Amino acid sequence: MRALLLTLLVTCLPATAAELTIETPNGAHAWTTADLLAHPARTEIDIPQDVSYKRAMHYQAVPLATLLTGLKPDDTLQAVALDGFAAELQAAPLLAAQGARAWLAIEDPAHPWPPLGDEKPSAGPFYLVWTDPAAGRIVPEQWPFQIARLRYLAPIAQRFPALLPAADASPAVREGFLAFQKNCLACHRLNGAGDAAFGPDLNLPYSPTEYFADDFLGRYIRDPQSLRRWPQAKMPAFSREILDDDTLHHLIDYLRHMAKRKA
Incomplete structure (x- = not known):
């Protein structure tokens, strides 16, 4: 198996931001929330029907593909959330630039997202969201929030x-x-x-x-x-x-x- 480790670690910093570390065969890079908000590909997107919030939401986000250098469409990733949710994600839709498109939404500490419910945290600090999800038949399990880790996986068999x-x-x-x-x-x-x-x-x-x-x-x-x-x-x-x-x-x-x- 070719060596590939892609790990996305989320560390919440008190009252400030989070840090995102991505490791690929090209090396490792640590992104702070501020770094991602200043990323040249960062833009503002509207999600008409957010799966987690069940209403329209507006985010600052980076196309996820720009952070996944070295991956191929037939690879598999796993997004592990802080609550134990572990979503298996095929790389092909994550890398797509047309149709359903994956975005890493970034929670700005100066403008935090609303809680997901009573006595619940927000979907941040990092949340995988999609534009035009119907085009790719994207299911709710492909919208992991509170992401703690994203890693390359061997085939499920x-x-x-x-x-x-x-x-x-x-x-x-x-x-x-x-x-x-x-x-x-x-x-x-x-x-x-x-x-x-x-x-x-x-x-x-x-x-x-x-x-x-x-x-x-x-x-x-x-x-x-x-x-x-x-x-x-x-x-x-x-x-x-x-x-x-x-x-x-x-x-x-x-x-x-x-x-x-x-x-």
């Missing part, structure tokens, strides 16, 4: 073989595995495999396909609050614009398949 379907699995199950990586792995582990520490394991001790009857699992994924409502609920709804019906069925096929492959 090498890191977590316990997630893999059987060699003779159907095409639908294999499509479901891809959907699981994109939509679920940021929050959940399966068979104990994964880096997230946000949601429960989806196979141990039981798969949700074993305790949701009939079509209730699909309904739960579509709108969790319609079946289980409590103040601490964190799972987002997956609309058809994010997860179409066929993909949802394939995801459930994968979970049902993996229920027979418990670690």
Whole structure:
């Protein structure tokens, strides 16, 4: 495996700013908030429907691709947030200059962002946001906030073989595995495999396909609050614009398949 380490460390400085350190094969560079706000590619962007704030937001931001020198489209990155959320991100959409475009939003200490909710912090100091996300079918898990680290990853088959379907699995199950990586792995582990520490394991001790009857699992994924409502609920709804019906069925096929492959 070619040597590549890209680490983004966020260190909050009291009442001032944060520091962003990026390491690539070209060397390491530490960016303070002030450095990023003065970056020549820094601009102001409007996000009509911010995923985390659920309303229009205005940010000072830098195109993320300008900070990811040395990466290739088929590489995989992982954004690890301060709360344990760990989003697997394919590099190709992060590097794209057309269509859906990734931006590193930078919280200015002089003008802090609003909190995400009662007794919650803001999405800062660094937040991955997208312009024209529909063009790339960008899902909520690709909007990590409070980013603590961004690192290069080996292929998932090498890191977590316990997630893999059987060699003779159907095409639908294999499509479901891809959907699981994109939509679920940021929050959940399966068979104990994964880096997230946000949601429960989806196979141990039981798969949700074993305790949701009939079509209730699909309904739960579509709108969790319609079946289980409590103040601490964190799972987002997956609309058809994010997860179409066929993909949802394939995801459930994968979970049902993996229920027979418990670690």
